[in-house]
Amino acid sequence: MTSNEDSYYLPELSKWPVIAATALFITLLGVVLWVNGGSLWITGLGLVGMGYMFFGWFGQVIEESMSGKYNAQVDKTFRMGMAWFITSEVFFFFCFFGCLFYLRTISLGWLGGEGTMARSNMLWDDFAAAWPLISLPNGGGGLYAEAKEAMGPMGLPLANTIILLTSGVTLTWSHHGIKHGNRFQQVWGLVLTVLLGVIFLVCQAYEYYHAYQEMGLTLNSGIYGATFYMLTGFHGFHVAMGTLMLFVILVRLLKGHFSNEHHFAFEAVAWYWHFVDVVWLGLYLFVYWL
Amino acid sequence: MSDAITHEAHHHGPPTGAKRWLYSTNHKDIGTMYLIFALIMLFLGGAMAMVIRAELWMPGLQLVEPDFFNNLVTNHALIMVFAVVMPAGVGLANWMIPLMIGAPDMAMPRMNNMSFWLLPPAAILLVLSMIVPFFGGGQTVNTGWTLYPPLSIQSGMGMDFLIFTVHILGVSSIMGSINIITTIINMRAPGMNMMKMPIFVWSWFFTALLLIVIMPVFAGGVTMLLFDRHFGTSFFDAAGGGDPVLFQHIFWFFGHPEVYVLLLPSIGVLGMIIPTFSRKPLFGYKSLVYGMAVLYGLGLIVWAHHQYTIGMSIETTTYFMIGTILISIPVGLMIFNFIFTLWKGSITFETPMLFALAIILMFSFAGTTGVMLAVVPADLQYHDTYFVVAHFHYALIPGSLFGLYAAVFFWMPKWTGHMYNERLGKIFFWWTTIGFNLTFFPQHFSGLAGMPRRIVDYNMIFTEFNVMSSVGAFAFGLSHLLFLYIIIKTVKGGEKATTEVWDGSSIGYAGLEWTVPSPPPFHTFEKAPVVK
Ligand code: HEM
Ligand SMILES: [Cu+2]
Numbered sequence: 001m002t003s004n005e006d007s008y009y010l011p012e013l014s015k016w017p018v019i020a021a022t023a024l025f026i027t028l029l030g031v032v033l034w035v036n037g038g039s040l041w042i043t044g045l046g047l048v049g050m051g052y053m054f055f056g057w058f059g060q061v062i063e064e065s066m067s068g069k070y071n072a073q074v075d076k077t078f079r080m081g082m083a084w085f086i087t088s089e090v091f092f093f094f095c096f097f098g099c100l101f102y103l104r105t106i107s108l109g110w111l112g113g114e115g116t117m118a119r120s121n122m123l124w125d126d127f128a129a130a131w132p133l134i135s136l137p138n139g140g141g142g143l144y145a146e147a148k149e150a151m152g153p154m155g156l157p158l159a160n161t162i163i164l165l166t167s168g169v170t171l172t173w174s175h176h177g178i179k180h181g182n183r184f185q186q187v188w189g190l191v192l193t194v195l196l197g198v199i200f201l202v203c204q205a206y207e208y209y210h211a212y213q214e215m216g217l218t219l220n221s222g223i224y225g226a227t228f229y230m231l232t233g234f235h236g237f238h239v240a241m242g243t244l245m246l247f248v249i250l251v252r253l254l255k256g257h258f259s260n261e262h263h264f265a266f267e268a269v270a271w272y273w274h275f276v277d278v279v280w281l282g283l284y285l286f287v288y289w290l
Numbered sequence: 291m292s293d294a295i296t297h298e299a300h301h302h303g304p305p306t307g308a309k310r311w312l313y314s315t316n317h318k319d320i321g322t323m324y325l326i327f328a329l330i331m332l333f334l335g336g337a338m339a340m341v342i343r344a345e346l347w348m349p350g351l352q353l354v355e356p357d358f359f360n361n362l363v364t365n366h367a368l369i370m371v372f373a374v375v376m377p378a379g380v381g382l383a384n385w386m387i388p389l390m391i392g393a394p395d396m397a398m399p400r401m402n403n404m405s406f407w408l409l410p411p412a413a414i415l416l417v418l419s420m421i422v423p424f425f426g427g428g429q430t431v432n433t434g435w436t437l438y439p440p441l442s443i444q445s446g447m448g449m450d451f452l453i454f455t456v457h458i459l460g461v462s463s464i465m466g467s468i469n470i471i472t473t474i475i476n477m478r479a480p481g482m483n484m485m486k487m488p489i490f491v492w493s494w495f496f497t498a499l500l501l502i503v504i505m506p507v508f509a510g511g512v513t514m515l516l517f518d519r520h521f522g523t524s525f526f527d528a529a530g531g532g533d534p535v536l537f538q539h540i541f542w543f544f545g546h547p548e549v550y551v552l553l554l555p556s557i558g559v560l561g562m563i564i565p566t567f568s569r570k571p572l573f574g575y576k577s578l579v580y581g582m583a584v585l586y587g588l589g590l591i592v593w594a595h596h597q598y599t600i601g602m603s604i605e606t607t608t609y610f611m612i613g614t615i616l617i618s619i620p621v622g623l624m625i626f627n628f629i630f631t632l633w634k635g636s637i638t639f640e641t642p643m644l645f646a647l648a649i650i651l652m653f654s655f656a657g658t659t660g661v662m663l664a665v666v667p668a669d670l671q672y673h674d675t676y677f678v679v680a681h682f683h684y685a686l687i688p689g690s691l692f693g694l695y696a697a698v699f700f701w702m703p704k705w706t707g708h709m710y711n712e713r714l715g716k717i718f719f720w721w722t723t724i725g726f727n728l729t730f731f732p733q734h735f736s737g738l739a740g741m742p743r744r745i746v747d748y749n750m751i752f753t754e755f756n757v758m759s760s761v762g763a764f765a766f767g768l769s770h771l772l773f774l775y776i777i778i779k780t781v782k783g784g785e786k787a788t789t790e791v792w793d794g795s796s797i798g799y800a801g802l803e804w805t806v807p808s809p810p811p812f813h814t815f816e817k818a819p820v821v822k
Contacts, residue, residue, distance in 0.1 A: 007394075008393075008395075008477070010399060011315050011399055013309055013313035013314065014315055020404050021404055021407035021408045021410075021411055022411070025415075029415070031450075031454065035519075077476050077477075080471070080475060081398060081472055087502055091507055092506035094506075095506065096510055099514070099540070102539065107535070117602075133531045136531055137528060137529055137531055143522055143524070143527075143530070144529065144530045219521050219522050219523050220523070222532075223532045226524055226532070229523075230514065
């Protein structure tokens with residue numbers, strides 16, 4: 001009775017899920033030991049396991065997909081899976097943006113003595129709230145060291161904005177190339193996108209270096225530094241992942257895995273990349289600019 | 291070309307050996323693993339509760355160190371919430387959703403298995419968090435399940451283990467939720483449109499939607515905690531411009547919807563059981579679905595009713611008060627749906643139904659104390675007393691746990707092919723219900739009289755109430771040995787269950803699980819059934 005058209009593909013037993021769970025466990029166990037003064041090799045071991053798992057698991061899915069085992073319903077499952085995954089990512093960033101808004105617009109004011117909830121008269125008398133917060137309530141003693149200046153929106157951040165927006169365009173260009181079977185356009189569009197992703201990361205690494213070395217802006221510079229690095233850091237991590245995914249897709253494209261109709265892997269990565277793009281716009285607006 | 295492979299994959303019986311479980315891609319096996327995991331953790335979390343109650347048996351210090359007591363309180367809650375009720379709910383979802391909607395399996399069977407196999411590592415990390423303080427790991431985690439800073443920033447490395455426990459559980463629930471939503475939208479049999487779905491499936495639809503929103507936020511929150519602890523950030527420290535209350539907002543943005551995550555699957559179970567044993571279709575199916583949607587929306591915007599005492603402005607507390615009181619409308623609506631379903635039904639009182647009826651009663655009680663707590667000036671008195679403990683145990687034990695027990699009795703004949711022993715089931719019901727009420731009813735009074743929660747010792751005037759609570763708790767705890775016995779006995783044998791199992795099972799918005807044999811074959815609905 002089973003023709004591929006009317007039956008949903010049910011995979012055989014698979015070792016990858018347990019490997020994934022074990023690798024994640026080892027990685028995180030390693031991080032716990034590391035932050036408590038241990039070395040990083042257990043984390044490294046876990047990460048190697050994760051890498052092995054990603055190769056194996058995705059490799060198997062690609063192989064199944066290429067041999068035509070997936071019908072339209074399976075395709076829809078993949079699309080929904082990716083869409084909901086991105087939704088959950090949206091809420092991950094929502095958390096950090098929410099914190100930024102809360103700190104900037106609500107609690108910092110109280111700390112500076114504003115309104116009926118004012119606290120500064122009890123804690124630090126002469127603290128004045130300002131954003132970006134350079135002068136800390138406790139004057140930078142103890143755990144914290146004040147930054148010399150805040151990160152402005154011009155220069156590198158602006159360049160990075162342009163780079164990411166351009167990469168969104170080149171990616172869409174490449175997608176059109178796939179849909180219309182234009183080999184030159186699909187390959188070079190994707191190559192450019194990967195390159196732009198790498199350039200973005202290099203710029204950001206340089207920005208961090210500059211901030212640490214010259215501006216004294218670190219994780220320890222109070223709430224401004226903390227939110228700055230948390231938001232840009234997690235975003236940067238997502239760009240790195242996205243670039244890696246784009247690279248994998250590029251390899252698959254070169255191998256001829258995608259047809260004009262069937263190239264969901266490409267689209268999934270494109271969705272992800274556009275999501276990362278949009279997050280950056282929020283960052284640029286609220287972290288660098290306003 | 292792949293015909294042969296697909297064919298083979300569909301038709302062999304269950305694989306053998308450890309691989310069947312470790313490498314599983316079968317929703318029934320994975321569901322079973324979830325349920326067994328939850329049962330094991332129920333005994334672990336329950337054992338902690340027994341120690342807590344033994345310590346509180348008398349005023350003064352009896353058994354454990356104060357810090358360790360608080361650690362027990364913390365881990366008892368975390369285990370019950372994350373390692374018992376949630377996994378058991380997902381286990382039911384795994385078993386029942388594909389069977390109910392006529393799907394061959396979950397949409398993503400491999401990811402499904404990963405969601406499960408993340409749980410044992412999480413449990414290991416959680417247990418490690420408890421024992422490292424005994425091996426030089428610094429201060430125990432004594433914050434309670436809410437993990438508030440600054441205490442959580444000061445505790446030792448156990449806290450780091452807990453943070454990553456939360457991360458792993460978050461990954462697991464998000465993957466599980468994506469799978470469930472995709473299954474519900476994409477895998478329904480032809481004719482099973484959304485508004486025909488059994489209410490249990492709807493309840494999980496909303497639960498999964500909630501989890502996708504709240505788990506990432508909680509993960510972000512504990513990540514900030516980790517950074518404050520080890521990397522010198524100041525999110526929750528005013529000296530650097532941060533605010534410890536920020537963590538409370540994050541926690542409760544997650545934590546309040548989380549209680550609906552615990553509640554809704556059991557509401558779904560009631561929506562299946564009550565029509566079956568009243569032999570009447572569910573009253574107001576649509577309104578129940580819409581009610582859950584409203585609950586979903588409101589549930590996300592009322593979190594700060596847990597924080598009335600932190601000094602929010604009067605406007606803010608008023609807003610959260612009104613929102614919270616509004617929630618009792620959809621909650622009340624659900625209760626009324628069930629009561630009207632009972633109305634003029636021909637009711638029989640099998641064990642699942644006994645649980646269902648008791649749940650309606652006891653859960654309404656929690657709703658009532660909830661509205662009391664929602665009122666700001668009143669809550670300023672009740673907050674952090676045993677009154678809150680009584681409130682949420684009335685909400686969580688009947689509202690979530692008993693719903694799961696009812697589900698086990700309701701579907702166990704379908705899963706195992708054997709009827710459980712009805713007499714033992716009834717004994718368990720009465721034993722556990724009486725034990726539960728004896729434990730938590732007195733806590734309303736000690737709470738109203740001012741006994742604070744999460745403290746190892748108490749004033750002598752509360753002694754009588756606490757003795758009652760402890761006696762009740764031991765009875766309640768002990769009843770679970772009978773539960774275990776009933777389950778093992780039913781798995782091993784017993785009267786053969788029919789396909790329909792219950793004579794009212796296919797009434798109203800029933801699932802397709804009652805059209806497959808008991809127990810169902812390893813693979814069901816390989817060819818999609820057509821629902822008229
Ligand atoms: C009519 C519905 C409800 C209302 C109005 C309500 C209201 C409240 C309020 C105001 C509090 C905070 C009390 C305080 O800390 O001072 C509270 C605590 C709590 N509620 Fe409810 N509640 C309702 C239903 C539920 C349900 C259905 C559940 C779970 C299934 C639940 C579980 C909890 C838990 C676990 C806590 C305590 C959390 C903690 O502090 O550790 N509630 N409730
Ligand atoms: Cu709440």
